[in-house]
Amino acid sequence: MHTEKTERLFQEFPELFRRERLIHGFACQDGWFELIRVLAGRLREHLVQYPHLKNLEIDKVQQRMGELQVKIRGGDAVVHNLIRKAEQESRLVCELDGKPAIGLFVCAPHWFRYLCETCSELHGYMTIEDYLSEEALATMAREQMQQTV
Numbered sequence: 140m141h142t143e144k145t146e147r148l149f150q151e152f153p154e155l156f157r158r159e160r161l162i163h164g165f166a167c168q169d170g171w172f173e174l175i176r177v178l179a180g181r182l183r184e185h186l187v188q189y190p191h192l193k194n195l196e197i198d199k200v201q202q203r204m205g206e207l208q209v210k211i212r213g214g215d216a217v218v219h220n221l222i223r224k225a226e227q228e229s230r231l232v233c234e235l236d237g238k239p240a241i242g243l244f245v246c247a248p249h250w251f252r253y254l255c256e257t258c259s260e261l262h263g264y265m266t267i268e269d270y271l272s273e274e275a276l277a278t279m280a281r282e283q284m285q286q287t288v
């Protein structure tokens with residue numbers, strides 16, 4: 140996430156996002172800024188009602204295999220549910236610009252991103268289905284070669 144948006148999150152939610160913990164900032168693209176902001180707002184609301192949860196530590200906010208992943212220590216079932224919900228919602232939000240995502244795309248071999256139609260076209264990504272079928276074909280080809288050797 141770009142510095143300007145990262146700073147906004149740090150400044151708006153200092154009790155949740157601590158610089159010394161999130162040394163890599165928010166390891167995803169800008170499109171999830173609003174998603175993370177909404178999650179932080181919900182967490183704050185809950186923590187205000189349950190002050191004993193002040194020990195909640197957010198260790199990592201990142202993209203993993205295309206999805207948002209928030210790693211925490213402490214918290215309660217509500218906190219875990221709010222985070223799980225945001226992680227699931229990330230599949231519906233283009234990671235690059237925040238528009239509705241149309242699917243999981245692959246920039247082979249390592250980058251997985253949920254993208255909107257425009258971004259998927261601009262970046263020439265292929266869908267996860269295409270990727271998996273190409274992988275399957277490549278595996279089959281390798282296996283056939285091994286059999287003929």
Ligand SMILES: [Zn+2]
Pocket residue numbers: 233234235236237238254255256257258259
């Ligand atoms: Zn997009």
